[in-house]
Amino acid sequence: xxxxxxxxxxxxxxxxxxxxxxxxxxxxxxxxxxxxxxxxxxxxxxxxxxxxxxxxxxxxxxxxxxxxxxxxxxxxxxxxxxxxxxxxxxxxxxxxxxxxxxxxxxxxxxxxxxxxxxxxxxxxxxxxxxxxxxxxxxxxxxxxxxxxxxxxxxxxxxxxxxxxxxxxxxxxxxxxxxxxxxxxxxxxxxxxxxxxxxxxxxxxxxxxxxxxxxxxxxxxxxxxxxxxxxxxxxxxxxxxxxxxxxxxxxxxxxxxx
Numbered sequence: 585x586x587x588x589x590x591x592x593x594x595x596x597x598x599x600x601x602x603x604x605x606x607x608x609x610x611x612x613x614x615x616x617x618x619x620x621x622x623x624x625x626x627x628x629x630x631x632x633x634x635x636x637x638x639x640x641x642x643x644x645x646x647x648x649x650x651x652x653x654x655x656x657x658x659x660x661x662x663x664x665x666x667x668x669x670x671x672x673x674x675x676x677x678x679x680x681x682x683x684x685x686x687x688x689x690x691x692x693x694x695x696x697x698x699x700x701x702x703x704x705x706x707x708x709x710x711x712x713x714x715x716x717x718x719x720x721x722x723x724x725x726x727x728x729x730x731x732x733x734x735x736x737x738x739x740x741x742x743x744x745x746x747x748x749x750x751x752x753x754x755x756x757x758x759x760x761x762x763x764x765x766x767x768x769x770x771x772x773x774x775x776x777x778x779x780x781x782x783x784x785x786x787x788x789x790x791x792x793x794x795x796x797x798x799x800x801x802x803x804x805x806x807x808x809x810x811x812x813x814x815x816x817x818x819x820x821x822x823x824x825x826x827x828x829x830x831x832x833x834x835x836x837x838x839x840x841x
Contacts, residue, residue, distance in 0.1 A: 586791075593793045600800045601640035607804065608641050608677060609811035615674035617721045620803065621683045624728030625766060626756045627738035629792040633728070634679050636796045637803075647672070650681035663687065663705065664712050671716065684709065685725075688773035693765045694755065706776040713782040723782045724806055726799060727770065728789040732763045 611618055620637075622630040634648055649670045658666050664684055672678040687705040691697040697705075717723050730738075739760065742752040759766070778784045785802060789795035 588791065588793045588797070590793075593797065596797050597636060597639075597800075600797065600804065601636075603804050603810070604637060604800065605640050605642075606810040606812055607807055608645060609813055610807075610809045611677055612642075612645050612675040613811045614809070617672040617674060618677045618807070619672060619680065619716075619721060619723045620677070621680045621685065621723070621725040622728065623682060623685050623689065623725065624789065625730050625735055625763075626759060627735050627742065627751075628728035628730045629789045629795060630681050630728055631751075632792055633789075633796045633799055634681055637679065637800060641677070645675055646677045646679070648679045648681055649683075663701075663708070668716075671721065684712075685773065685777075688777070689766065689769055690755065690759070692769050693762050694759060706772065709777050710779060710782075713777070713779070717781040722807070724803065725777075725782065725784045726803075727774070727784060727786045728795065728799075729786050730789050734790045735763070736760070 610616070622634060624630055638646055638648065649667075651666065651670070654666060667680075667684045670678065670680075684705075687697055687702060688709070692702040713723060739752060739756065742748040774784050774786075787795055787799045787802070
């Protein structure tokens with residue numbers, strides 16, 4: 585797939601981010617509770633699209649959830665419990681960078697849960713999602729798709745770039761040989777958990793910039809309501825001459841740049 589030119593990408597993203605801001609105004613003004621789940625293969629681009637969505641939004645009303653593996657106490661709880669604590673309040677948008685679907689993906693494929701736990705999840709998850717959406721929460725779920733050849737290129741880039749190496753975990757390295765198994769697990773997950781009130785959407789992320797634009801544009805179509813920003817307030821002229829900041833002696837850092 586031909587890469588989209590950077591200038592075209594940035595112009596398109598800016599337009600979409602303005603619409604996202606108007607969407608956020610509607611979420612806040614109407615007290616909606618919105619959850620968007622981002623799942624996909626390792627290195628598919630989940631973090632990048634989440635940053636693109638958050639970019640222009642008011643951070644008081646948007647939150648990204650990326651939980652670490654459960655501790656011993658959490659592992660003893662009802663599986664959905666620690667995720668339920670992260671669900672939004674009125675007027676809030678929550679973005680899950682991976683979610684309760686860990687059990688249908690990495691846990692099932694890499695042996696971090698039993699087959700019985702995996703099967704139970706596929707039965708319980710639709711019930712859980714039906715409960716939270718029946719209570720008024722809006723839930724959308726995206727799977728980011730990437731071919732194995734492209735995934736390998738991204739792993740190589742992460743391994744060679746010190747600024748990206750933290751993204752490459754030991755689990756990612758072990759999981760490289762399980763590409764086909766992840767595909768089978770994903771297909772079972774989609775079949776068992778897709779519903780009108782909690783739909784799945786698959787987005788091609790072999791070219792990440794194009795994938796981000798497609799996903800955000802699709803997301804905006806799923807939530808078509810908008811609330812324009814408040815009109816610009818009047819800014820009366822300051823009385824008197826503008827003041828300079830007075831910094832106490834000894835507190836101002838040197839300015840090497």
